[in-house]
Amino acid sequence: MQVGSRRAIVNPISGGGGHADYARRLLGARGFKVQETAGPEDGVELALEAGRDGVSELAVVGGDGTVNEVLRGLSAADHLGEVTLSVVPAGTANILARQIGVVGIEQGVEVADTGDVRTIDLGMADGQPFVVSCIAGFPAEASVAATSDLKARFGTLAFLVTGAQEALEFEPLSIDVEVATDDGDERWSGEALCVLVGNARKFVEQGGQADLEDGLFDVAVVERMPTSNLVAEAVQHRLLGSGSENVTHFQAARVTVSDADGEPITFSRDGELSEHERLALDVSSGALDLRVGAGYTPHPE
Numbered sequence: 001m002q003v004g005s006r007r008a009i010v011n012p013i014s015g016g017g018g019h020a021d022y023a024r025r026l027l028g029a030r031g032f033k034v035q036e037t038a039g040p041e042d043g044v045e046l047a048l049e050a051g052r053d054g055v056s057e058l059a060v061v062g063g064d065g066t067v068n069e070v071l072r073g074l075s076a077a078d079h080l081g082e083v084t085l086s087v088v089p090a091g092t093a094n095i096l097a098r099q100i101g102v103v104g105i106e107q108g109v110e111v112a113d114t115g116d117v118r119t120i121d122l123g124m125a126d127g128q129p130f131v132v133s134c135i136a137g138f139p140a141e142a143s144v145a146a147t148s149d150l151k152a153r154f155g156t157l158a159f160l161v162t163g164a165q166e167a168l169e170f171e172p173l174s175i176d177v178e179v180a181t182d183d184g185d186e187r188w189s190g191e192a193l194c195v196l197v198g199n200a201r202k203f204v205e206q207g208g209q210a211d212l213e214d215g216l217f218d219v220a221v222v223e224r225m226p227t228s229n230l231v232a233e234a235v236q237h238r239l240l241g242s243g244s245e246n247v248t249h250f251q252a253a254r255v256t257v258s259d260a261d262g263e264p265i266t267f268s269r270d271g272e273l274s275e276h277e278r279l280a281l282d283v284s285s286g287a288l289d290l291r292v293g294a295g296y297t298p299h300p301e
């Protein structure tokens with residue numbers, strides 16, 4: 001181990017805070033130089049600096065928002081392919097950590113030190129990377145707002161439960177979705193509540209961990225439907241499974257979502273919100289080396 005080539009970026013306030021000193025101690029003992037973020041977007045700056053310094057091992061202590069900031073900084077430094085990343089979960093939902101078998105700070109630090117390295121896919125949209133998912137439409141904001149308790153109970157569907165009220169007022173999108181699948185190009189056009197594009201996270205079937213190494217997104221287009229049906233289907237965990245006629249599934253290396261009327265659509269890339277009339281999402285296959293926990297399944301069913 002070469003001291004100095006290992007660095008950690010710690011968000012001291014994620015998940016309610018209180019973990020920074022503990023994480024600093026554990027990481028310091030394993031040769032990581034620790035830096036703390038001072039505010040929003042600071043993770044981007046610190047990762048950019050780590051990239052420019054040629055850091056070979058980078059641990060991120062925080063939630064999915066912090067991981068996303070770090071990915072953006074590494075991408076801006078053109079260093080995504082040169083670094084091995086690890087995630088020490090200290091956020092609220094910690095969706096990425098959960099998908100890769102990392103639970104808790106102590107185990108996260110252990111994995112950052114000695115965990116297996118897997119080469120995983122990232123998503124790219126408008127020049128920016130994402131690792132968990134990109135959501136277009138209604139739940140983009142609601143998913144960020146969903147409480148951890150709801151997320152724990154309803155998993156991928158929490159946003160639908162929290163968002164029931166908003167769904168009543170949500171103007172469905174008139175959208176065109178173009179996807180590049182193994183069987184050629186396909187298109188879906190119509191009125192939709194949202195388009196869920198998962199990289200690490202699968203929205204289809206029972207949800208859970210997606211295959212991060214298959215070069216494909218798991219895509220679900222949720223059609224407009226009455227709110228009562230939406231919530232009922234969500235509570236029955238049927239909405240994104242094969243039981244619902246209102247959801248169209250694809251596996252695709254490229255997805256383009258555009259508004260048929262040229263109106264801006266809200267997108268959430270790992271919780272980072274932006275608006276676009278049209279956005280192309282591409283899988284960047286094998287873009288990142290990531291340390292994973294023993295519970296990680298390379299190719300889940």
Ligand SMILES: Nc1ncnc2c1ncn2[C@@H]1O[C@H](COP(=O)(O)OP(=O)(O)OP(=O)(O)O)[C@@H](O)[C@H]1O
Nearest residue numbers: 014015037038039040063064065066091092093094
């Ligand atoms: N020192 C700081 N003070 C205030 N905000 C910060 C600071 N450092 C980072 N942040 C911001 O904290 C936000 C929340 O971080 P993050 O998303 O990792 O945690 P979370 O919301 O608790 O977890 P999750 O996304 O897993 O649900 C990030 O958007 C980041 O910009």
